[in-house]
Amino acid sequence: MANTTQFDLVSPERKLVSGPVTAVEIPAAAGDLTAMQGHSPLITTLRPGVLKVSGPDGEQEYVVTGGFAEISGESISVLAETALPKGEVTQGHIDDWVAQAHAAKQNAPEHLTEAATKLLADMVALGTHIGLDPNQPNL
């Protein structure tokens, strides 16, 4: 069996995963990264996306939006603002998130427009990725 490392996925409201895993694919702000045992210590912010956990019990996928990941020698923790098992995400969630990102973009002050646009694009990409209609034909 491959080497495992302790992984925790927590949202403000509950703890979703806590246990040994072999690899975690994290949608980090600067691009996806896969963390395994012995990854160099890293703290990175997250962009909205799908987090893949490969563990002894197979592979699970979670949808996360915002937050950060902390990878240390012994453990990996992801603190996500919202985290849901992929199966629980509905069209309603996507619509909400896209609408929120859209509103944020509209209200964003000058220097934050770029970040807000990126957030919106990420949300839409997330929707498409998990096979739900992002409902946003023209950005």
Next chain:
Amino acid sequence: MPSLKDLKNRISSVKSTRKITKAMQMVAAAKLRRAQDAAEAARPYAERFNAVMGQLAASVGGSDTAPLLLKGTGKDDVHLLVVMTSERGLCGGFNANIAKLARQHARDLIQKGKTVKIITVGKKGREAMKRDLGELYIGHVDLSDVKRIGYGTATDIAKDVLGKFDAGEFDVATIFYSKFVNVVTQTPTALQVIPAKFDAPEDTGAASALYEYEPSEEEVLADLLPRGVATQIFAALLENAASEQGARMSAMDNATRNAGEMIDKLTIEYNRSRQAVITNELIEIISGAEAL
């Protein structure tokens, strides 16, 4: 002296009061368990969050480029007090204690020549703060439609507060809520959220310094600070919810006990007066018979 009928009415009215308070106590007990579970579930996130923020703040905090949310605006002239209370009454001194602490704080600040602005969360706090410090009151967050406090509730409040901070409306923000110690003890607490204060990590040794940051230390910090405010508000809301139910439970327990004592007292009085009436009637009959 009240008549027998009056006494009987009072006894039955106190009895129904006791039923109501008993029911409220049991409902509060059930809700308390749920509120405690929610607070418990939120703890890991808050703990990890604060640990990482503590590290970050320690390494970036001193620099000139540190975000305003961390180092403050450099002044402390305008204070924003966010007073969190419940939507409903009948929970003992819960709301009064929070309002008292907030009022005291506001008075101290005013005495020092600072400007104070107040935002309230929960109807009861609005009533209490408006009565005394109405002119300082600038806003209210209504939670009466919120069935279950979620992280979304906290982010909404945080957005409101952060928006005001960005607009330069205040320099220091403090939240007031009640910390849940146990069912009979809830401590009103003041917590400064802006500029953010984090407990320094215990271990500032080599291990924590080795972290790499992506995109960069400062960007990570800038992204996380607003979330930190939301996290703290969320934790406070949950503590408050648990405290409210705890306070209500003990208040209703007291009320039930008092109602019971009242019923005992009234029943004794009722029996005594009934006895007196019977004795009176007997005396009348006997003296009537003797006169014949």
